[in-house]
Amino acid sequence: MASMWKEFSKGLWAEIPPFRLVLGLCPTLAVTKSAENGFGMGMAVIFVLVLSNVLISAVRKIIPKKVRIVCFIAMAATMVVAVELLMQAFTYPLYQQLGIFVPLIVVNCIILGRAEAFAAKNPIHLAAADGLGIGIGYTLALTFLGGLRELFGAGSLFGHYVMPEGFVPFALMVEAPGAFICLGGLLALMNCLTIVMSRRGGRELPVNAPCGADCCDANK
Amino acid sequence: MTQQEKNLTEIRPRFVVETPPYLHRGYTISGMMRDTFIALLPAAAMAVYYFGIPALRVMCLAAGVCALTEALWQKALGQTVRVYDCTALITGLLFAFLLPAGAPWWLVVVGSVLTIVLGKQVFGGLGCNPLCPALVGWASMTVAWPTYMDPMAMNLTSAFIDPLVRMKFFGWEAMPLSAQSLLLGRQLGGLGSAQIGAVLLGGLYMVARKTVRWEIPTAFLVGVLFFGAIFWQLGEAMGVNPASAPPPHLYLLTGSTLFAAFFLATDHASSPVAFGGMVLYGLLCGLMVVLIRIFGYYPDGAPFAVLVTALVTPMFDLIRSAPYGKGRR
Numbered sequence: 142m143a144s145m146w147k148e149f150s151k152g153l154w155a156e157i158p159p160f161r162l163v164l165g166l167c168p169t170l171a172v173t174k175s176a177e178n179g180f181g182m183g184m185a186v187i188f189v190l191v192l193s194n195v196l197i198s199a200v201r202k203i204i205p206k207k208v209r210i211v212c213f214i215a216m217a218a219t220m221v222v223a224v225e226l227l228m229q230a231f232t233y234p235l236y237q238q239l240g241i242f243v244p245l246i247v248v249n250c251i252i253l254g255r256a257e258a259f260a261a262k263n264p265i266h267l268a269a270a271d272g273l274g275i276g277i278g279y280t281l282a283l284t285f286l287g288g289l290r291e292l293f294g295a296g297s298l299f300g301h302y303v304m305p306e307g308f309v310p311f312a313l314m315v316e317a318p319g320a321f322i323c324l325g326g327l328l329a330l331m332n333c334l335t336i337v338m339s340r341r342g343g344r345e346l347p348v349n350a351p352c353g354a355d356c357c358d359a360n361k
Numbered sequence: 362m363t364q365q366e367k368n369l370t371e372i373r374p375r376f377v378v379e380t381p382p383y384l385h386r387g388y389t390i391s392g393m394m395r396d397t398f399i400a401l402l403p404a405a406a407m408a409v410y411y412f413g414i415p416a417l418r419v420m421c422l423a424a425g426v427c428a429l430t431e432a433l434w435q436k437a438l439g440q441t442v443r444v445y446d447c448t449a450l451i452t453g454l455l456f457a458f459l460l461p462a463g464a465p466w467w468l469v470v471v472g473s474v475l476t477i478v479l480g481k482q483v484f485g486g487l488g489c490n491p492l493c494p495a496l497v498g499w500a501s502m503t504v505a506w507p508t509y510m511d512p513m514a515m516n517l518t519s520a521f522i523d524p525l526v527r528m529k530f531f532g533w534e535a536m537p538l539s540a541q542s543l544l545l546g547r548q549l550g551g552l553g554s555a556q557i558g559a560v561l562l563g564g565l566y567m568v569a570r571k572t573v574r575w576e577i578p579t580a581f582l583v584g585v586l587f588f589g590a591i592f593w594q595l596g597e598a599m600g601v602n603p604a605s606a607p608p609p610h611l612y613l614l615t616g617s618t619l620f621a622a623f624f625l626a627t628d629h630a631s632s633p634v635a636f637g638g639m640v641l642y643g644l645l646c647g648l649m650v651v652l653i654r655i656f657g658y659y660p661d662g663a664p665f666a667v668l669v670t671a672l673v674t675p676m677f678d679l680i681r682s683a684p685y686g687k688g689r690r
Contacts, residue, residue, distance in 0.1 A: 309467075309506065309509070311471070311505050311506075312504065312506065313501055313504050316504055325483075
């Protein structure tokens with residue numbers, strides 16, 4: 142149980158995907174025009190990530206090493222088609238907003254990264270916890286980024302106008318450059334926060350995690 | 362200001378030099394900024410003459426906020442505070458020159474902060490900026506608040522008209538202003554950049570003082586005239602509506618073409634250093650101005666032209682002459 146919690150909680154802060162692993166940036170930049178879009182995208186990724194992690198972990202011993210990537214992608218693609226059909230059925234407006242980025246979850250680095258780095262080496266319950274943690278971290282990050290951009294770019298949050306009267310929306314934020322500026326600013330803020338926190342705690346400065354962090358370290 | 366800080370602001374730009382003995386020409390950063398300031402004065406005076414206190418307000422606000430932002434940033438990041446070299450002040454002034462005189466105060470403040478932070482400091486500060494900082498601020502504001510950056514909408518009480526809009530939508534023959542009144546700045550546009558004659562005066566002063574190299578403005582203007590003449594004469598054969606391809610001198614007399622040529626394209630960090638590179642850079646700027654004016658969505662192509670062309674500067678910097686004595690045999 143403790144190990145499951147450990148795998149789950151690392152996705153929420155220590156390895157939160159867009160800010161720490163810097164993976165899955167294409168949807169992070171493209172669909173976060175509003176908090177709702179970011180949240181919907183995150184939910185789709187949670188669904189795909191948890192199921193594909195569980196599936197891959199379940200069959201990890203029977204997949205030949207040489208063809209594993211193809212198998213991983215085939216399994217992730219199956220999940221993505223499922224989530225796409227579900228979204229068309231139940232949340233059609235959101236599906237129209239996200240557009241091409243739903244099918245593109247297949248090639249999202251996070252899915253393949255977690256499959257290769259974690260699910261292919263760990264038992265099912267750990268893989269599920271890892272997928273859920275990373276997925277929720279991704280959703281939080283996307284919702285936060287989308288909320289920030291929506292707040293300043295359109296003056297609203299989840300579609301409700303919240304800014305005071307006389308506020309002129311800063312349209313740059315909902316354009317493409319705003320996504321890069323926002324993400325860059327948040328990355329800088331995260332690094333700054335980490336440095337300050339580790340200095341205060343008397344710990345060493347953390348080294349930036351390579352793709353998928355220490356769980357895929359070759360020496361382990 | 363302590364003695365040490367004073368020494369830093371008077372520091373001479375130091376280059377890594379080879380063995381031959383060189384003479385220092387005595388340029389300092391603050392000296393160059395002083396020259397730029399003097400060059401900007403005539404246009405600033407004309408802007409105040411035509412637009413009154415609002416123009417003065419925009420210029421002071423932009424310059425002040427830029428300097429303040431730079432000082433706060435350097436303080437917050439623990440860098441040496443070098444705001445006394447006046448580069449931020451001049452950058453703010455250049456940014457203000459591109460704004461309409463009636464721009465609201467919050468636009469000027471946000472734009473000035475973005476100018477310094479996004480345009481300059483995130484890349485490492487003075488001399489590290491890949492683009493002209495004032496243009497970064499201007500472009501952000503143009504994308505974010507296009508209506509508040511429109512000179513027509515922001516100067517409703519003014520009797521002047523915006524010749525660029527007339528030329529864009531009604532054809533250049535429908536533009537009623539004479540060359541003389543255009544030269545005197547009797548037109549709407551950026552508050553300082555539309556003072557064509559005064560900007561030209563200041564630009565020539567800068568070139569004469571060698572604050573900027575003469576190659577870039579010359580190549581820029583030659584490029585505008587050359588490509589403008591091509592589209593004017595041969596545009597119809599190429600399928601361009603002749604009403605949207607004005608005679609070449611109108612490119613120079615309207616909008617911020619001259620201002621961009623003398624003050625923006627010559628930004629020291631974002632323009633090429635060698636002769637060949639500078640000439641190609643200027644010509645490409647000129648071509649971009651003409652293309653954006655004729656085919657583009659924005660009426661004034663000059664700031665975007667410089668912004669886009671500055672991205673190619675690293676390529677132009679590859680063109681350099683062989684060192685003396687190391688040439689072909």
